[in-house]
Amino acid sequence: MNNKLNNNIYTEQYLLLAFISVITFKVVMLAQYLVSAAGNEAYITMTVMISIELVMCAVVYGIIRHGSITSLPLPKPLKYVFAVALFFTSMAKCVLLGSEGISYISTTIYDNVRWSYVCLALMLVCCYLAYKGGKVIARTAQIFFWLMAFSFAFHVVFAQTDLDFINLLPFELSADIAVAGDKYLIWFGDYSCLLFFSLSAPPNANGKRLVLWTILAIAGTLLCAVGLMIIFICIFGDSGAIVGNAFLNVSSLNKIAFMIGSMDLPTVCSWVVMCTIRLSLLLFAAKECLKVFFGEKWWLSVVSTLLAYFLTVYGVGNLKTSYSLATSVLRYFVYLTDFVIVIAATIFVRIKYKSLKKDAVLPPPATPALKDSSTQGEA
Amino acid sequence: MKKHSFVNKKWIVILVIIALLVTFDLLDDQKSISTRAIVLAMSLDKGEDKRYELGIQLLKTDKTNKQEYINFFEEGDSVSDILEKMNYNVGATISLAHTMVIIVSQDILTDDRDAALRHFLENQVVTYNTMLVTCENKPKEVLSGKLTNGIGSGYYLGQVLRTVATDFGVVPVSIKDYFMLRYRVGECAYMPLINLIEEGESKYIDITKMYVTDGQNSAVLDEESTKGLSLVVSTLTNGSLDYSFGEITGEADIVQSGANISINDTTATIKITVSLRDTSLVPDSINEQACLNDINSTLKAYIEKCYISCKDKNLDVYSLGQYCYAFKNPLASQSGYLNDINLNVVIKSDLK
Numbered sequence: 001m002n003n004k005l006n007n008n009i010y011t012e013q014y015l016l017l018a019f020i021s022v023i024t025f026k027v028v029m030l031a032q033y034l035v036s037a038a039g040n041e042a043y044i045t046m047t048v049m050i051s052i053e054l055v056m057c058a059v060v061y062g063i064i065r066h067g068s069i070t071s072l073p074l075p076k077p078l079k080y081v082f083a084v085a086l087f088f089t090s091m092a093k094c095v096l097l098g099s100e101g102i103s104y105i106s107t108t109i110y111d112n113v114r115w116s117y118v119c120l121a122l123m124l125v126c127c128y129l130a131y132k133g134g135k136v137i138a139r140t141a142q143i144f145f146w147l148m149a150f151s152f153a154f155h156v157v158f159a160q161t162d163l164d165f166i167n168l169l170p171f172e173l174s175a176d177i178a179v180a181g182d183k184y185l186i187w188f189g190d191y192s193c194l195l196f197f198s199l200s201a202p203p204n205a206n207g208k209r210l211v212l213w214t215i216l217a218i219a220g221t222l223l224c225a226v227g228l229m230i231i232f233i234c235i236f237g238d239s240g241a242i243v244g245n246a247f248l249n250v251s252s253l254n255k256i257a258f259m260i261g262s263m264d265l266p267t268v269c270s271w272v273v274m275c276t277i278r279l280s281l282l283l284f285a286a287k288e289c290l291k292v293f294f295g296e297k298w299w300l301s302v303v304s305t306l307l308a309y310f311l312t313v314y315g316v317g318n319l320k321t322s323y324s325l326a327t328s329v330l331r332y333f334v335y336l337t338d339f340v341i342v343i344a345a346t347i348f349v350r351i352k353y354k355s356l357k358k359d360a361v362l363p364p365p366a367t368p369a370l371k372d373s374s375t376q377g378e379a
Numbered sequence: 380m381k382k383h384s385f386v387n388k389k390w391i392v393i394l395v396i397i398a399l400l401v402t403f404d405l406l407d408d409q410k411s412i413s414t415r416a417i418v419l420a421m422s423l424d425k426g427e428d429k430r431y432e433l434g435i436q437l438l439k440t441d442k443t444n445k446q447e448y449i450n451f452f453e454e455g456d457s458v459s460d461i462l463e464k465m466n467y468n469v470g471a472t473i474s475l476a477h478t479m480v481i482i483v484s485q486d487i488l489t490d491d492r493d494a495a496l497r498h499f500l501e502n503q504v505v506t507y508n509t510m511l512v513t514c515e516n517k518p519k520e521v522l523s524g525k526l527t528n529g530i531g532s533g534y535y536l537g538q539v540l541r542t543v544a545t546d547f548g549v550v551p552v553s554i555k556d557y558f559m560l561r562y563r564v565g566e567c568a569y570m571p572l573i574n575l576i577e578e579g580e581s582k583y584i585d586i587t588k589m590y591v592t593d594g595q596n597s598a599v600l601d602e603e604s605t606k607g608l609s610l611v612v613s614t615l616t617n618g619s620l621d622y623s624f625g626e627i628t629g630e631a632d633i634v635q636s637g638a639n640i641s642i643n644d645t646t647a648t649i650k651i652t653v654s655l656r657d658t659s660l661v662p663d664s665i666n667e668q669a670c671l672n673d674i675n676s677t678l679k680a681y682i683e684k685c686y687i688s689c690k691d692k693n694l695d696v697y698s699l700g701q702y703c704y705a706f707k708n709p710l711a712s713q714s715g716y717l718n719d720i721n722l723n724v725v726i727k728s729d730l731k
Contacts, residue, residue, distance in 0.1 A: 107503075108503070120399070121399070124396055124399060125396065128392060128396070162556075164559075166698075166702065166705050167559075169704075169705035169706065170704065170705055170706065170707050235555065235559070236555060236558070236559055237559040237562055237563060238562035238563070239500075239555070239558035239559050239561065239562040241562075242497065242500060242501050242558070243500065243507075243555070243558075244501075244503065245503075249503075249507055252506060252507065252508075253507065253508060
């Protein structure tokens, strides 16, 4: 398959990937961490940070309409700097947040299985997806979207939780909100891996349909991240600070669990799929960064995966170390690097394409897939 | 020339992935369900030497469908130590994920700073809807008691507590509810107080009282106070109430109830709304309002009795401190704030 086509996705697929990228690691351990730092105001931290992230996803959308960050006509030194920085941030997120996924699988799904086994199984799948490229990741996400939707509907229908809204009060804008946002910064800013896609409008592009999907994606993100946070606080109150894995624990409180025992399968399956896609996105981003230096090589995704594997298993090794690293100074570097690169790329795109537009050289953005792929390389 | 689909690279990769996953799954030391001891109920106590005493109840079945409840007890310095010892003694991996109830001693609730219970919650070894009860007897006695109906007392408790959640009486409390309450202002939590009673050859469990504690102080609520508590903290759909008017007596069923708590300066108002259905033969001459007044005064007395019996021990059973905090009332930051709060109970009921 033409490599240019490999990372070319439709807008609906972008929305779905952005949704998965943003919420996957915000619905597990982060809820506990935020409650421990901001108490009942944790949901405000989540709302603010998610809002920033949604805006940044829109900014990324504006960039990749003109092509992926690696295909933009950036000056070579700048491209190298971006590639190195993004490789580092993708790898850091893959290792630190991936540890959460591996810990979840090894302790919750299994009974203390060794990290090396879980990591190997997970990384193998992610490596294959990263190797196949953005389009395959997007299609995988599309296929499994229905599993996620079913899981969500299942828990809405069978939910049995006593929500005590008094746990959310008082509504105050205290410094704890900012402290929590600062301490757990690395869990936010999950949009830089989307820079490696290029967008094209589907052949039967429909403006109204796109608006509907955009609204659904934004509402879904807010509902899953902020909504879950609110439910978590209503159920557990301040004791949420000692309750890990919000997604699993909230969804395990359903009518079926009271009748026939724990019914976690839909939750487990949907989250593991989301985790796999998220990690694949990060490995894919790392591979694309390496591609800037080494060109199109099959082993780039293998190298990225091996590096992530060894860092996760032998460098981090447990959730405690992962937490210490994630809350260290490293978080500023990761978050700010992603933020600065996206802003810098936006500025570049605005300047470059404004001047090109005047000369009427460039084709309009987001044209149907095949036409777009044939012109992007020349851009 | 078109390649045969089976030698396609895609299939080779998929086969390699499947082979690796299966191989690593086989290599790992996963316990099959037949080598696991599924725990139905647990007891937790502290001995005189301050060591923990943990008990587990298992159900053993055989091909003849004969069920036998087996109990194991072990002592240790920490819960994790005991569980490790039990794994060895029982000869199977102890699985607490299906534990329905934990019977804890009153010492554990007032003298342990929740150390043992936190182990269960933080390490997610039990599910969050595992019920907590305390007992007047020793937890070990309750767990090992076999009821007249042949059912293990721990298993029976777990079943019963799930059916009385909306009843006018004891309020079932899960481990997550317990910690949610303990992390509130006032740190006051409650749970059913059970009693294993032996009368001649019959053996049964009495579940009519509640136990309230803030980790140090504690109070026992009698049957009436327990009903008062259930009215305030639960949404009831079951239970009955006696009423009298002159020489007429009757009984009404609770159809639906709800509670609302508000704090204004130093007055805490608890508003209870109850819908009742008369189950007795009602003469035409009955004064419905007078009957309702009797019901209202009974309910009010229950709620006030519960509040006063807890307030005497400085226990904030209705989480009024949390309401003060939620509505930014300065009382929340004062120690002994219960002494400054006046309780006003308003009952609104209708009888059909």
